Amino acid sequence: MKKLTVTSSPHVKSGATVTGIMLDVLIALLPALIAAVHIFGPRTLLVCAVCIGACLLSEYIAEKIMRKPTTLGDLSAVVTGLLLAFNLPVGIPLWMAAVGSAAAIIVVKQMFGGLGQNFVNPAITGRIILLVSFSQAMTTFAAPRAWVENVNAADVVTTATPLAALSQIDRGGNIAAQLTAGEIPPLSDMFFGYIGGSLGEVCALALLIGGVFLIARRVISPIIPCAFVGTVAVIMLIAGKGDWTFMLYELLSGGLLLGAIFMATDYVTSPVNRLGKLIFGIGCGVITAVIRLFSNLPEGVSYSIMIMNILTPLIEKTTLAKPFGFVKEKKEAA
């Protein structure tokens, strides 16, 4: 008999792998990518390619310098790259996209120990770094489908995001008036993505398809997206004095769905337990709504997720279930 393999139990394992999970996330992002190409033109692919390439290269170089094994195969850098690209406008100068990617991977991820060790989401932080460094380029949005007339999308007509217009509403504006004045697009355009904005955030339909796919594949739990979006919905309904249209505009605009489905659910930077996830999601929703309603910034999704990322260890510490039978013993002791 040949030599037998001797290992510890368990002797069977599930088929789940890190690479498989990342691949599922990439597949879930595909509808939004297709929508982005349709809405913003072929330059979308260029921006995505630059971000992914820069993320992979930064990861490779950082790991080589730190003499750590190369982990490009886990596809996590690809996910970070694509998510970051989804948070950029189509006309972003490519070198800025590359700088954001490098910052996300090297500063946020590798300097803290690589995959699983970062305490904030790399893509979100990459976006925030770019936003504060190059706010002009980061907030110049091409009009939807403008590329059809002029392929060089960087030069095409730019447009305000519906969110910018909306932030006027909750300071006393009126949706119906703005709609007739053409200041905000109709709700159907909001849902299908014919609006100005970052690459991956505009098409709500595509994002929802991706979210359903991830939940069905059990890659993510629905708790965070539902709590996040639900909280924003409730607060906006109250802020809009019961105006459902206003609430729907808020839900469909900005990076809310992209953030709630793909960024807030990042395993590494969100709580591992269910109660923790619920609190995390509600926290994201509250902060997003507060920023949108009361601050000078039109958008608060990135900041809310980053703040809740930082609070994650604390949430886990306070909400983690007691081990089996522990509660009883404590009572006896008391």
Place this chain on the structure above:
Amino acid sequence: MKVKLPENVLKPVAALRGGIKVSHNKFTSESETRRIEPPPQVVIPMVQHIGAPCTPLVKAGERVLAGQKIGDTDAYISAPIHASVSGKVKAVAPAVTVGGRHILSVTIENDGLMEYDPSIAPPKVESQKDFIKAVRASGLVGLGGAGFPAHAKLNFPKDVKIDTLIVNAAECEPYITTDYRECIENSWDIVSGIHALIEFFDFKRVVIAVEDNKPEAIKILSSIADTDNERGDRIHLMALKSKYPQGAEKAMIRTVTGRKVPPGKLPADVGCAVMNVGSVAFIARYLKSGRPLISRTITCSGSAIAQPSNIRVPIGTSAKEIVAACGGYAAEPYKIIVGGPMMGFALYDDEVPLTKQNNALLAFASKEKEIKKERACIRCGRCVAACPMSLAPVFIADKLKKDPDPAELNELGAMVCMECGSCAYVCPAGKPLVQSMRRAKDIVREGMKK
């Protein structure tokens, strides 16, 4: 598979926390238990239970009879050991056993006569004390896998009242079908075992717990549950959801009664006793015949076994003989496991003898989704969701790596872990979480000594 359950089948009081859905692979469900030709030689280790080792009572060269006691001790947590065949003692020397340890063992050369010890007679049982004594004399240990001496389990502290006896027929480990066959083939032994236990211990409620993927067993057992009308309807059948590790003692007490056994406490502390269905049936047979535990049913299965089947083997038969009795190897085995694939022990070679508590022998031809490239933990939380004991293996493993402090590991619940392997099963990063938990437990134990 959705089956309509008979009306008298109870539903669980609480759902199993966590757990995993693992392929059942119960290929031997329909394989009727057959006895194998006793092997030319048996090796009987002096430790086949949790507790103190037995001292051999025989010397090399002596002739022993089947059922003759060949090992015993004065220690309380222990069970006597009997010869499983008649023949000459070839050696009393350490031998390699399941798990790789060298343990003092009695090797008996089978003379093929299977001559039973003439002193074997049904035990005289008139009181609870007699009953416990008889159970000890039978050499019975928990047949479900852990091997805790049955008499010690039944000797409840005087100040606790045990109101519920749970007869564990869950058999949640993949592949294994011995308990299932016991339910089908020896259902009347189970009934009379339960009645004997009720008679001497006055259990107010007996719950036979079985997973709902065994409709045939449920059908038979539900008819058993109806046989005790004169005793006031004490015996019940409960169908549990098929989920691993449904059959783990603490998890089972919670699903059946809703009670939680605190860390370091016994089922008796929450008024429960849990016995494996095979153990209960054995007690009935022992009370009738007085024949001690010298053989047991095991499931021999896996992709490298030519004819997967359930067989009854003398204690001390080597893995090799068992495989030979099941048509030999169908393919070069890559791994041989004693026990189930979730908690069993991998063997170094197949010359190792099987003992009382071993319920399965599995041989696999290929790596069957087992080896995963180890990657960084991505904190996906799957281990937290899967743990039936509400632990967070991710944090225990992390603590172990960064700052293995015994008090803090204990606070995280390391000692509650029963090593069911659910966390390691689901881990996408291929982390050796069970090993981490074992190490954490060692550190807590060492820390407690100081």
